[in-house]
Amino acid sequence: xxxxxIFIIFFIFCFVLKIDESYSTITNKIVAKVDxxxxxxxxxxxxxxxxxxxxxxxLNQNNIDKTKNFALRSLIDNKLKKNEVINNKIIADKKxxxxxxxxxxxxxxxxxxxxxKLMNQNGIDFDLFLDEIKNEYAWQRLVFRLYKDKIVLNEQxxxxxxxxxxxxxxxxxTFELAEIEIFSGSTEENIxxxxxxxxxxxEIGFNDTAVKFSQxxxxxxxGNIGWVNSKSLSQNILNTVENLKVGDISAPIxxxxxxxxxxxxxxxxxxINNINVEEVKAxxxxxxxxxxxxxFSNNYLSIVKNKAFIKFNE
Numbered sequence: 299x300x301x302x303x304i305f306i307i308f309f310i311f312c313f314v315l316k317i318d319e320s321y322s323t324i325t326n327k328i329v330a331k332v333d334x335x336x337x338x339x340x341x342x343x344x345x346x347x348x349x350x351x352x353x354x355x356x357l358n359q360n361n362i363d364k365t366k367n368f369a370l371r372s373l374i375d376n377k378l379k380k381n382e383v384i385n386n387k388i389i390a391d392k393k394x395x396x397x398x399x400x401x402x403x404x405x406x407x408x409x410x411x412x413x414x415k416l417m418n419q420n421g422i423d424f425d426l427f428l429d430e431i432k433n434e435y436a437w438q439r440l441v442f443r444l445y446k447d448k449i450v451l452n453e454q455x456x457x458x459x460x461x462x463x464x465x466x467x468x469x470x471x472t473f474e475l476a477e478i479e480i481f482s483g484s485t486e487e488n489i490x491x492x493x494x495x496x497x498x499x500x501e502i503g504f505n506d507t508a509v510k511f512s513q514x515x516x517x518x519x520x521g522n523i524g525w526v527n528s529k530s531l532s533q534n535i536l537n538t539v540e541n542l543k544v545g546d547i548s549a550p551i552x553x554x555x556x557x558x559x560x561x562x563x564x565x566x567x568x569x570i571n572n573i574n575v576e577e578v579k580a581x582x583x584x585x586x587x588x589x590x591x592x593x594f595s596n597n598y599l600s601i602v603k604n605k606a607f608i609k610f611n612e
Contacts, residue, residue: 368511456579
């Protein structure tokens with residue numbers, strides 16, 4: 299056998315062994331405690347591999363190191379949400395989970411069964427991944443159940459806004475958007491996190507950064523939230539999006555408890571007519587409702603986190 303070929307095989311073996319050793323040192327250890335739940339090294343390893351797999355990044359030590367902290371923060375949030383949905387006896391809608399997995403599988407040119415097999419082939423525990431997805435959808439149902447009565451929209455205000463819009467604009471502008479949402483903290487933390495997000499966008503792109511860092515449920519879809527019309531957006535968001543060119547990424551936008559980055563993927567105009575006026579009205583209502591639900595979700599998680607006992611093991 300060619301000596302050069304033997305050397306290459308030996309180098310690859312050592313490289314893989316090094317990555318494996320970085321995990322084996324924490325095998326079967328408790329990484330953190332979140333109230334009555336634990337985060338094991340196995341879960342952390344699996345979460346890192348999920349993030350790298352979904353963002354289509356190589357499993358190497360550099361990417362592992364860059365992903366580890368975010369993976370741990372994400373697992374902590376997941377445990378906090380899981381406690382709440384269990385305590386409130388909420389379960390995810392099977393249809394929502396199936397639809398999400400179907401859309402995610404399509405991004406890998408396969409079906410759900412093929413996607414599960416693909417993850418398993420890459421050493422990922424699919425059951426843990428599935429549990430996380432179910433937990434997120436259960437959390438969304440819980441937030442809706444707890445706060446739906448607080449989402450009070452004035453019907454007349456919606457109609458007035460719609461009429462004003464139609465009177466002043468012949469065309470309806472719609473935007474295809476992607477987002478990255480991170481929680482807001484202290485000024486020092488925000489500066490550090492914003493810088494990290496912006497650097498990662500430059501290094502690996504917006505979609506992969508969304509998968510790795512975004513707290514939004516759109517994260518596993520590369521941050522893509524699809525097409526939204528101008529009346530579905532708050533005035534602050536709309537002002538930002540209108541000034542973006544296709545492909546542009548916004549400056550950080552500060553919300554009550556979060557910071558978001560938006561990328562304009564595409565835009566178009568639709569003529570207002572009798573067919574889509576009702577759609578516009580529905581979008582106005584849904585946009586306002588979803589914005590409030592997102593705010594309530596972040597507030598709720600912040601409250602839960604502040605009350606929780608979280609301990610990191612060295």
